[in-house]
Amino acid sequence: xxxxxxxxxxxxxxxxxxxxxxxxxxxxxxxxxxxxxxxxxxxxxxxxxxxxxxxxxxxxxxxxxxxxxxxxxxxxxxxxxxxxxxxxxxxxxxxxxxxxxxxxxxxxxxxxxxxxxxxxxxxxxxxxxxxxxxxxxxxxxxx
Amino acid sequence: xxxxxxxxxxxxxxxxxxxxxxxxxxxxxxxxxxxxxxxxxxxxxxxxxxxxxxxxxxxxxxxxxxxxxxxxxxxxxxxxxxxxxxxxxxxxxxxxxxxxxxxxxxxxxxxxxxxxxxxxxxxxxxxxxxxxxxxxxxxxxxxxxxxxxxxxxxxxxxxxxxxxxxxxxxxxxxxxxxxxxxxxxxxxxxxxxxxxxxxxxxxxxxxxxxxxxxxxxxxxxxxxxxxxxxxxxxxxxxxxxxxxxxxxxxxxxxxxxxxxxxxxxxxxxxxxxxxxxxxxxxxxxxxxxxxxxxxxxxxxxxxxxxxxxxxxxxxxxxxxxxxxxxxxxxxxxxxxxxxxxxxxxxxxxxxxxxxxxxxxxxxxxxxxxxxxxxxxxxxxxxxxxxxxxxxxxxxxxxxxxxxxxxxxxxxxxxxxxxxxxxxxxxxxxxx
Numbered sequence: 001x002x003x004x005x006x007x008x009x010x011x012x013x014x015x016x017x018x019x020x021x022x023x024x025x026x027x028x029x030x031x032x033x034x035x036x037x038x039x040x041x042x043x044x045x046x047x048x049x050x051x052x053x054x055x056x057x058x059x060x061x062x063x064x065x066x067x068x069x070x071x072x073x074x075x076x077x078x079x080x081x082x083x084x085x086x087x088x089x090x091x092x093x094x095x096x097x098x099x100x101x102x103x104x105x106x107x108x109x110x111x112x113x114x115x116x117x118x119x120x121x122x123x124x125x126x127x128x129x130x131x132x133x134x135x136x137x138x139x140x141x142x143x
Numbered sequence: 144x145x146x147x148x149x150x151x152x153x154x155x156x157x158x159x160x161x162x163x164x165x166x167x168x169x170x171x172x173x174x175x176x177x178x179x180x181x182x183x184x185x186x187x188x189x190x191x192x193x194x195x196x197x198x199x200x201x202x203x204x205x206x207x208x209x210x211x212x213x214x215x216x217x218x219x220x221x222x223x224x225x226x227x228x229x230x231x232x233x234x235x236x237x238x239x240x241x242x243x244x245x246x247x248x249x250x251x252x253x254x255x256x257x258x259x260x261x262x263x264x265x266x267x268x269x270x271x272x273x274x275x276x277x278x279x280x281x282x283x284x285x286x287x288x289x290x291x292x293x294x295x296x297x298x299x300x301x302x303x304x305x306x307x308x309x310x311x312x313x314x315x316x317x318x319x320x321x322x323x324x325x326x327x328x329x330x331x332x333x334x335x336x337x338x339x340x341x342x343x344x345x346x347x348x349x350x351x352x353x354x355x356x357x358x359x360x361x362x363x364x365x366x367x368x369x370x371x372x373x374x375x376x377x378x379x380x381x382x383x384x385x386x387x388x389x390x391x392x393x394x395x396x397x398x399x400x401x402x403x404x405x406x407x408x409x410x411x412x413x414x415x416x417x418x419x420x421x422x423x424x425x426x427x428x429x430x431x432x433x434x435x436x437x438x439x440x441x442x443x444x445x446x447x448x449x450x451x452x453x454x455x456x457x458x459x460x461x462x463x464x465x466x467x468x469x470x471x472x473x474x475x476x477x478x479x480x481x482x483x484x485x486x487x488x489x490x491x492x493x494x495x496x497x498x499x500x501x502x503x504x505x506x507x508x509x510x511x512x513x514x515x516x517x518x519x520x521x522x523x524x525x526x527x528x529x530x531x532x533x534x535x536x537x538x539x540x541x542x543x544x545x546x547x548x549x550x551x552x553x554x555x556x557x558x559x560x561x562x563x564x565x566x567x568x569x570x571x572x573x574x
Contacts, residue, residue: 007524009517011554037526042517042552046524063556065517069524098525116525 001124002070003137004052005114009065010036010043020045020059027051027058032143033114035101046101048073048114050141072124073135074113078104082111086132093126095119105143112143144266146258146293149401150456157457158196161404164429166193169202172435175220178213179437199404199427204413204438207240210380215241221433231279232379242281242379243433249288251430252385255399256289259388262397262456263373264348265319267294272312274322274330275353276302281383282353286321289385295319302326305333312344319348324356324364324372331367341368350375352384355464359495361393374463380439381426387461395448395460402430405461406438407447410468411478421446421480423468424461442468444480472568474502475509477546481568484513487539492520499558504572512549513540516558 010016017036024031024047033048049055052068059066076082083102090097096118104111112135117123128134145151152160172179173190182203183190192198210218219226226243244252265271271290275282283301290297298315300308302322308330311317320327327349334341346368352375364372375388376396386403387396398405407422408415416422424441428434444467448460466482473479481500488496497516502509515521515536523529529552537550 005524007522009522009552009554011552011557016554039526039530042529044524044526044529063554065519065522065555067519067522067524098527 001072001134001136002120003048003073003114003135003140005069005071005116006047006049006052006056006059007067007069008045008047008059010038010045012038012041012043017045019062020064023058023062024049024055027054029055029058032140033101033103033112035099035114037099046099048140052141069116070120071114071116072120072127073140074115074127075110075133075135076113078109078111083113086113086127089127089130089132090115090123093122093130095123095126112140144261144264145456146261147254150258150262150397150458152401152457154457157400160401161429162193162196164401165196165199165404165427166190168427168429168431168435169193169437171220172437176218176435178209178218196404199406199438200415202437204425204440205436206440207380207442210240211238214238216243218436219243219433220435221245226433228284229279230281230284230379230383240380242383245432248382248432248434251402252285252382253288253292255382255385255402256286257293258399259375259385260290260293260295260319260350262388262390262454263319263350263375264371264391265290265293265295265350269295269318269348270298270316270345271295271319271321272298272300272308272315272317274300274302274308274320274326281377281379285377285383285385286350290321305330306337309334309337309339312346313339316345318345319350320346320368320370321350323354324351324360325354327351327364327368327372328360331364344369346370349373350388352376355466357489357495358463359489376443376461376464378441378443381428381436381441382431386426390452390454390456392452392454394452395462397452397456397458397460400458402428404429405459407445407461409478410442410444410471411473416446418447418449421465421483424464440468444468444471444482470568472500472502472570474511474544474546477544479511479544479546483544484540487543488515488536491536491539492518494518494520497555497558498567500568502568502570502572509572510549511546512551514551514553514558516555517552518555521552 030050035046037044056066098116100115102113169190225245227246228244230242232240273286277283349370349372361372373389377384377386387398389396404427406425410423424443424445426439427437443464445461466480499514501512541547
């Protein structure tokens, strides 16, 4: 149920993001989802890739600071209100969202929402209990 | 284990002994050393008026430059015929300084080294390998004579040739190693390359000095060589090694206070710092015959550790040397030592941090920015936690330095790597 995500520390300098994506590409790793959180000085890049270990190793070798965390991927139909339903449920349960980002899968039928909650176990249990589909990690890596 | 009874002297008795010895030293330098005679005269100091130890604060300081100005023999308090040994500092930071010893000085020195060796656990049963250079540098001969005085079996191998050091260590069954801490790590590296397991050696003790090191290095040396690693301190201008050394509790260095009077002073105001605060170590010799110094400014930074040590020695302890006054910065009028920043970051990160300190002056106000390379232990995927970490570092630095700083995180390996201490500071102030 849990998906591994890598996070990379990024200074706000031009070309840094391009550098990371080229390293990933050189190692034949596919990026499934990506988000950047930034401040005036620095940013945190979060990536979901098909080969987590390889990506982590390649980036570390090039001198990047890399962290690994787990997130969950919730699948919702790609239609109006899809996200709202999930967030509504999250709020009712009282879950705390640390961050989230979304992408639409290849077929375009479903959207995938990536969540990091403060209480991941409770999040998985209650989202499932409310009928939401949580993707297996292998499903996410191979999307 | 103690070498002599002075180590457990009652505090009052020690103070009396110190005063008596200080009065004699000051009297002798006033008579025999023109430098002091002139200085005392200039400052209108009546050497007979030293009634309490605190009166030392009326006496002038001695600096490295004073010693240089009197090169080579100007500071000697005895005629050369009474000098049996001459050593010299390396002169890497300027002109060399020359120091001399009478036979009695050598005896005192040997006893103080024997004391430090004993405190570190070494005894007459030990085989001690001295990998300090033998020569004008005080390290080799200083340790050598002291180890002989103690009755240990001395291997005077001197420095260098690491493979041979290891070979001898194995063949001669060395139990105690004397060298610089960085050389101990070098030995460990070469052993690893050669596939030698340090556990197969007879090594038990390592006595390290002559350069600054850290608690992390101690852990690494102890782990890798399987020894009890203790720190010792000295400087040739005062005597050489033997001024202070750690006991087996490894909790700071006991100063041989019956032979050296220490003061810890603010390097700018030259007033004593509060006990436990970092300041410059200033030493007056109490028993030296050939080369006595009064209030010698070591430029080494340390702090007093006022709590009594469980070992029972009454000599007070100082923390390992944490830096040099030469590195000190004055920011918004506050004395800041880069090494303080280092230890705070080490505390937070758990690793040797890479940082630069940038000082700028904007509208007549000093602005300090600490640029820190992010390592995994302080990196988070959540922005909230990341910013909290930055705030936390900022607060700790401000609290301990006594001056507010900006903190900026930068990518790993993005800061320039400097050689040498203090070089991490980029002072852009134009004053």
